[in-house]
Amino acid sequence: MNVVFEPQHLRLIAPEMVLTLSAFLVLGLSALGGAGRNLWAPLLSLLACAVTLVSVLSFVWHLGWDALRAPELTIGFNGMFIVDAFSIFFKVVFLLAAMLTILVSSRYLDLERANVGEYYALILFAVVGMMFLASAGDFITIFVALETMSLSFYVLVGFLKANRKSNEAALKYFLLGSFSTGILLYGISLVYGTTGTTILGLIGISRAKMAMASPEAPIFVLGVILVTVGLAFKIAAVPFHMWAPDAYEGAPTPVTAFLSTGSKAAGFVVVARVFSMSFLPIGDRWAALLAILAVASMTLGNIAAILQENIKRMLAYSSIAHAGYVLLGVIAMGLPGTAETREYGLKAVLLYLLIYTFVNIGAFALVIALRHEQVAGDRVADFAGLARRAPGSAFAMLIFMLSLSGIPATAGFIGKWYLFGAAVKAHYTWLAVVAVINSAVSLYYYIRVVVNMYMKAPVDAERFTPSWGQRVAVAACITFTLFFGLYPQPIIAFAEKSVLVLAPWAS
Template identity: 35%
Template sequence: MNPMINNVAAAAGPNLAPVSAEIFLLVAASAILLIDMFLKGKRNLTYVLSLLALVGCAVISFRDLSAGQTVYTFNNMFVSDPMANLLKLFTYLAVGVTLVYSRQYTDDRGMMSGNLGGEFYVLALFSTLGQMIMISGNNMLPIYLGLELMSLSLYALVAMRRDHAVSTEAAMKYFVLGSLASGFMLYGISMVYGATGSLDLSRILEVANAHAANHTILVFGLVFIVAGLAFKLGVVPFHMWVPDVYQGSPTAVTLLLGGAPKLATFAIVLRLLVGGLLPMAFDWQQMLLALAVLSLVFGNLTAIAQSNIKRMLAYSTIAQMGFVLLGLLSGVVDGNRSFAPAAYSSAMYYSITYVLTTLGTFGLIMMLARSGFEAEELADFKGLGKRSPWYAVVMTILMFSLAGVPPMVGFIAKWAVLQAVVTSGQVWLAIVAVMASLIGAFYYLRVVKMMWFDEAVDATPIATPLDMRLALSLNGVIVLVLGVVPDALLGACLTAMTKTLAL
């Protein structure tokens, strides 16, 4: 290319079109923060504006996804590609649905009133912005900055109930352990930079392919990066924060933690390990193998012993993330990368469908809660079939999906991952995963049994806003429909992954 053209382009500044959704959300969140300062009482306007901001982002990302192009900006530090845009769309959906589910819950607990009433919505939006930067980061620096923006927002959200000892304790644990994980990642990034001389993932990939880096230093850095990523995914043995933070946080914040961030973390795992360090697949796949097996076994076994449904779902999350790792570790076999698009798209599909199911389960927990009462014990679901048959049906669909019972979407997701594992020749690993899932089915089906066959402990009528009732109903129907007709989403994930990886 002509150097004169390069100079003119540099003088004109970076191309802002690929980052337009992030700019829009930053401006919208800042405006909402200012508007909220003048509001008193319930934050209905803040709620509506937050949803509209997410809708605006969705319109921009859908436009970019429809174009199907991969566009780089800011000296290749930021990328807009099909994978990023598809994951962003589901991130907006997850955060938006979380806000819908949370409105009544936060109002009942006084979290949406007073001088700082709108902080829940503003912090949720800034957390979303961090996730968007993580998803589109093509350089270790913006990936880390996005991760910290998301994490700092979530730390503050966990500690929102300042006068609640359990929430404060959970926030301290999350902050201390999260800082430790960030340190791991930073140290790993510094080692990779020392070995390759670059933070740019494309350049790191070139150096690794050419075997021009010190392999020992690169592996050393890789170990710390994988440890940091494992913490963010919440997999064994970096899971210790998950049950306490899930239980101690307000349920609305628990959903913000356990929903959309899983998509962003999946994206940076793929960016760092596949986009930058794919030639070292043998090394990091062995690490992910150990993490996956430990998570599947430990998560499912420990969940059985829980009587608190939020802790049960926390250990369930650990096991579910083990399945995501199974897809990620099945992409390269003896240097053969032909399995990669199918394997990585199965992990992407699993992440998306898991988040959709998680939204519904925590939404129902918030629906059963009321002012002065948290529906956090398994016993609180007893007799739901008599109190509210339709929502018992929805919860049954969600539990069956998490357990992997056909025809729910969870079965299709597990099938896709297991197919990738078997195709890669690791049949024994698929058998371990199936056995662990059978153990996990027990505690999911226990909830179903309590809803339909046990007598209700609490017969208080369930009062739910219209928007929440509609969202919960649609949530349950979508989980069922995507299981019956899975091809569209499976195909979208495969197409996005194929175009993005270009393997």
């Protein structure tokens, strides 16, 4: 730790700086007010995300994928900030999720009379937190970045101040979130105490050298368990999922869409980074722990989703189940198999999170579009007869539902194929079987929405008119889902190039 700060490291955080400054700009201009602010605040935020996206991808153009897989030049700030292909992949996911969220937000917020610049600024700040998280190379950076993201979300969930449900959701999310942060911090402190460093890579080396019989070993394992619990809260895995249904239901629907995709992906960034760089020496142990979480999340999430009448709650439980599926890939990464299996598992995680982001935001976009002056549009029954009112939108919802349940020819199938394949490769075949059975169960409640749309008479006579932003977002999501469902090679290659080169002490 005697590396002095080097100004050229600022180049590494350029995308984050651009986005932070844009958030300041949105915030400052919204304070000035003016009649047109409902229009330009989302537009400016979209532009900011696009510019940041370009600046993230400029690393690839300058250095190439190969140089970014095992980075040496692009580590800065004493190893606390790593720009590698893995982080770039996730930054792209976060920025795309944010852009889709902003597109679907404006009309909804107008209806709730809460369309203000602060909303967009908070979305941008959440993305800043996520982006720092994707590149974080040590536990302290992970912690502050995670909190930046979480704090933005606490406020966003409670953004509808006049709405009791929104208030309640924000309070529950805040209390349970703070609690989980405390557990995470405690775990981090134990890991730091036994290894003497917070740098992720050094923790792995230190642990690999640690004798099994040494008194530090059990404390280190306890630290790993507590970190796992803290992160399981963030990805909403059972039994640490209690906040999710309430927070998802009460939050403004665009925030729910962002929470279920961006925030979940951000949780998995940390899981993938920490478990592969720091905790891999005891991979077989935490893989068993995660297997329990995965089975519980899939089963409980899917069964609870069947019972829901509110579509936001249903999608909340479905997202809990999806966290369980994604854990399969993480488990395959941890087991002491071949390096190929490990990287296959990680690749499946990346691929699935990218696909899930588009499919889930697409589904939420249609829930948002159903909201109009009199109708909240968040019950499954509100979809009744949508096929007659708006055939195009009903078809889109059909594709998203099929994709979430993993029907072939949609992107969701490709994602699940790789995840379940990873579990089989890692000799966790029973886990893959459980996941397949769960997918079959999930088909029931996804199809229920479809049945409502196609086989019931419309209850709502109002014309179905999504805003242009919602149209663009749904079109983007549906194109993604169908195009990559039929021709997945580009995104598979993207995920493959972005896989972390697993630490050398692993094998």
